[in-house]
Amino acid sequence: MEHPVVVGVDGSDESMAAALWAAREALRRGRPLRMVHAWDRYTRWRDTVLAGAAQHHLARRALRRAQERVRAACPGLPLSDEPLAGPAATALLRESGSARPLVLGSHGWSGFAGFLVGSVALKVVAKAEGPVVLVRADADAPDEHVPEADGAAAEHTGYRDVLLALDVADSCDEVVEYAFEAARLRRARLRAVYAWNSSGARGLGPGDVALLDRPAQAEEWLGFLRTALAPWRDKYPDVPVLETVVEDKPGTALPRAAAGASLLVVGHRLPHHTGPVTHATIQHAGCAVAVVPYR
Structure with missing residues (x-):
């Protein structure tokens, strides 16, 4: 059905x-x-x-x-x-x-x-x-689309980015797939964002990210993000992808990144209550927000 x-x-x-x-x-x-x-x-x-x-x-x-x-x-x-x-x-x-x-x-x-x-x-x-x-x-239809060259709102231009908020330490297939499919349907770029905080960086793999300087940490997190999305790039070859890492609190970075997006996709782990990052995101995002549950 x-x-x-x-x-x-x-x-x-x-x-x-x-x-x-x-x-x-x-x-x-x-x-x-x-x-x-x-x-x-x-x-x-x-x-x-x-x-x-x-x-x-x-x-x-x-x-x-x-x-x-x-x-x-x-x-x-x-x-x-x-x-x-x-x-x-x-x-x-x-x-x-x-x-x-x-x-x-x-x-x-x-x-x-x-x-x-x-x-x-x-x-x-x-x-x-x-x-x-x-x-x-x-919200109105032109909000989802790239404005005209002179800044005027339009409905016939391409879609703005679909923004995926991703935790590289807890990436979830349901959330990632929803974002890629949303971008495919819109023929839009998928922009994946991971927000990290140097004071709370975690070690992943053989090296310890927290021991690196900030530029090296950012590059390390970017590598993890690209690795997490690599299978999805193969599955959705027609969806252009831009991976971005930001040194900031997720609850601050994600609404800011969503300012120019057509849709923001975030995950919510069941059966837990809505976490502080998801709560802050849905309260302050400047575009439609898709909350995708996973277990």
Whole structure:
């Protein structure tokens, strides 16, 4: 069975941006789009029937609005929708098992905290069995593409880089494959980034990286990164790859590197809670973020 791209819709501007991003992703992948609206039901027993009917009506209205926008932007895309009774996080987690990927909206930007991700989205990211993509509220199709020579936004130019955040000491096939496939679908360059800290460098192999000076450490880490990606270069010969190592904290380096990307791909080890690096990345990245679970 073909896994659909699934998007959570609640009628907000951020979920509408997520729905349009999900529709473009479904076209790229040649898959159908499934839109769902999930809600929490906290009502007294005597209000259950009335409240349930009202919630169902609001869900249908939100789905209808999103469907109209998606059909106008992506005519001909196979599309289905369904209202789901909550709790919302539980309903979306059920969808994540078959979604490739599950797409959710953020709450935009704050003046000091950056990318705002709601509690439902964070719960889903922490426990989802499949990849989850978080999309900014102000995201638009031109944001994924290289601007014109004069700096003007465009949709017909090539895609910006797909950025892969990789820990060379704990590289994961599921995460790397998702990033390479995303780059292949977009005909974009894959830029793999490893952030290292000289105060916490670890020894890998016969030599001890921590004993080297900083330029030598950087070259050593770059060698490890290239080695980790070598089999994937062979598997995806048409995807151009740029490996980069940065001496900085990952939670700082990755959002900075994502400023010019179309998509940032990070891993999340299950069944653990979302780690500080992934959490900081999804809170502050300037592009859509795909969180890919692995064990």
